[in-house]
Amino acid sequence: MRIVLLGGPGAGKGTQAQRLSQQFQIPWLSTGDILRHEIVRQSQLGQQVQPYLEQGQLVPDELMIAFIRQRLLQPDTAQGWILDGYPRTAFQAEELDFLLDELEQRLTWAVLLEVEASILMQRSLARSRLDDEPTLIERRIQALFEQTLPMLDYYEQRGRLLRINGSQTPDQVEQQLLTRLNTSL
Numbered sequence: 278m279r280i281v282l283l284g285g286p287g288a289g290k291g292t293q294a295q296r297l298s299q300q301f302q303i304p305w306l307s308t309g310d311i312l313r314h315e316i317v318r319q320s321q322l323g324q325q326v327q328p329y330l331e332q333g334q335l336v337p338d339e340l341m342i343a344f345i346r347q348r349l350l351q352p353d354t355a356q357g358w359i360l361d362g363y364p365r366t367a368f369q370a371e372e373l374d375f376l377l378d379e380l381e382q383r384l385t386w387a388v389l390l391e392v393e394a395s396i397l398m399q400r401s402l403a404r405s406r407l408d409d410e411p412t413l414i415e416r417r418i419q420a421l422f423e424q425t426l427p428m429l430d431y432y433e434q435r436g437r438l439l440r441i442n443g444s445q446t447p448d449q450v451e452q453q454l455l456t457r458l459n460t461s462l
C-alpha cells in the first residue's frame with residue numbers, strides 16, 4: 278500500500294496517517310514533522326528549511342524532492358508507506374512518479390481530506406505547535422489553494438484520486454477511508 282495524504286493545515290493528515298500506518302503496518306512519513314524535528318536539532322537540512330516553515334511557506338521543491346528520494350530508498354519503505362504532506366506541488370507529484378517508476382513501484386491512491394477553510398483554522402488554532410500562529414495558518418491555507426489544490430488534476434487525470442470528507446469525526450473519516458480503500462484497490 279502506497280498512499281499520499283493531501284489536505285490543508287489541520288485537515289487530519291497526521292491523525293489518519295498514523296491510523297493507516299498501524300492498520301497496514303507500514304511507515305508513516307510526515308514531511309512537516311520530519312522538517313520540524315530537523316529544525317529542532319539544527320541539522321543542515323533543518324537550517325535550510327527553517328525560514329520557510331517560520332513564514333508558513335512551502336520549502337523549495339528541489340530540497341523536498343532530494344529528501345524524499347533518499348528516504349524512499351531506505352529499506353523500511355520497501356513494502357509500502359503513507360506519505361503525509363508530500364507531494365504538495367505538481368512538480369513534486371511528477372517527480373514522485375518518476376522515482377516510483379525507477380523503483381518499479383506504483384502509487385495506490387492519492388487521498389484528499391476535504392475540510393473547509395474555517396474548520397482548518399479552528400482545528401489548527403486549537404493546537405499549539407511551533408507554526409500554529411493565525412497568520413502562519415492563513416499562509417499555509419493560501420499555499421494549499423495556490424500550490425497544492427491545482428496538483429489534484431494530475432492525480433484525477435490518472436484516476437488515482439480519492440476524495441474523503443474530512444469534516445467528520447476522526448473515527449468516521451477513518452471508516453470512510455478504509456471502506457474506500459478496500460473497495461477501490
Ligand code: AP5
Nearest residue numbers: 286287288289290291292308309334335336362400446447
Ligand atoms: P505540515 O506539518 O504538513 O503542516 P500542515 O499541512 O499545515 O498540516 P498539519 O500537520 O498542521 O495538519 P494535519 O493535516 O496533519 O492535521 P492533524 O492530524 O495534525 O507542514 C508544515 C510545513 O512544512 C509546511 O508549511 C511547509 O513549510 C513544510 N512542508 C511540509 N511538506 C512539504 C512539502 N511536500 N513541500 C514543501 N514544503 C513542505 O490534525 C490537526 C488537529 O485537528 C489535531 O489537534 C487533531 O487532533 C485535530 N483533528 C484531526 N482530525 C480531526 C477530525 N476529523 N475532527 C476533529 N478534529 C480533528
Ligand code: MG
Nearest residue numbers: 290291307309
Ligand atoms: Mg501533520
